[in-house]
Amino acid sequence: MKVTAFNGSPRKEGNTSLLIGHAFDALNKEGITTELVQVGGEKLHGCIACYQCFARKDKRCAVADDIANDCIEKMLESDGIIIGSPTYFAALTPETKALIDRCGMVSRANGDMFKRKAGAAVVAVRRAGAINVFDTINHFFSIGQMIIPASNYWNIGVGRNIGDVLQDEEGIQTMQVLGENMAWLLNKIVD
Numbered sequence: 001m002k003v004t005a006f007n008g009s010p011r012k013e014g015n016t017s018l019l020i021g022h023a024f025d026a027l028n029k030e031g032i033t034t035e036l037v038q039v040g041g042e043k044l045h046g047c048i049a050c051y052q053c054f055a056r057k058d059k060r061c062a063v064a065d066d067i068a069n070d071c072i073e074k075m076l077e078s079d080g081i082i083i084g085s086p087t088y089f090a091a092l093t094p095e096t097k098a099l100i101d102r103c104g105m106v107s108r109a110n111g112d113m114f115k116r117k118a119g120a121a122v123v124a125v126r127r128a129g130a131i132n133v134f135d136t137i138n139h140f141f142s143i144g145q146m147i148i149p150a151s152n153y154w155n156i157g158v159g160r161n162i163g164d165v166l167q168d169e170e171g172i173q174t175m176q177v178l179g180e181n182m183a184w185l186l187n188k189i190v191d
Contacts, residue, residue, distance in 0.1 A: 019165055076114075082182075
């Protein structure tokens with residue numbers, strides 16, 4: 001089994017990545033392979049609503065000049081998907097939103113091709129606005145008929161500067177429980 005996480009933060013080794021790493025630790029303890037894909041700061045633009053994905057139905061976006069199709073392939077080969085983003089003005093990073101829009105449109109065009117995969121949001125926040133980010137990522141999972149594992153709190157870690165989230169004991173515990181619950185769920189749904 002494999003879980004791929006998409007880090008929507010332009011800080012490649014920042015708080016979002018650190019939080020994802022704690023979920024990965026729990027997944028790895030259960031023998032689940034993990035991979036982190038850097039999205040933030042990479043070339044990835046929003047959906048242009050050309051609807052070629054509906055015409056072609058080839059599990060690819062017609063716009064092929066950025067990393068979207070690579071991300072789609074990673075999602076297809078994974079049993080679980082984590083999407084992480086820091087909170088920017090109470091919203092996702094632009095790259096995270098572009099990832100959701102592009103991958104979501106291609107999935108819908110191809111019979112909800114991520115259906116019944118496990119999907120979880122991971123959010124880093126300085127102070128407020130994280131629930132909007134958490135909800136938006138989960139909207140991608142729910143509209144795609146994916147299964148969202150829960151933790152013991154919302155999947156949010158608090159910190160501003162790189163490494164600050166490591167002082168958020170509750171946030172770290174939440175990520176560990178998320179990884180444990182995602183592993184449990186994957187063991188139930190993957191055959």
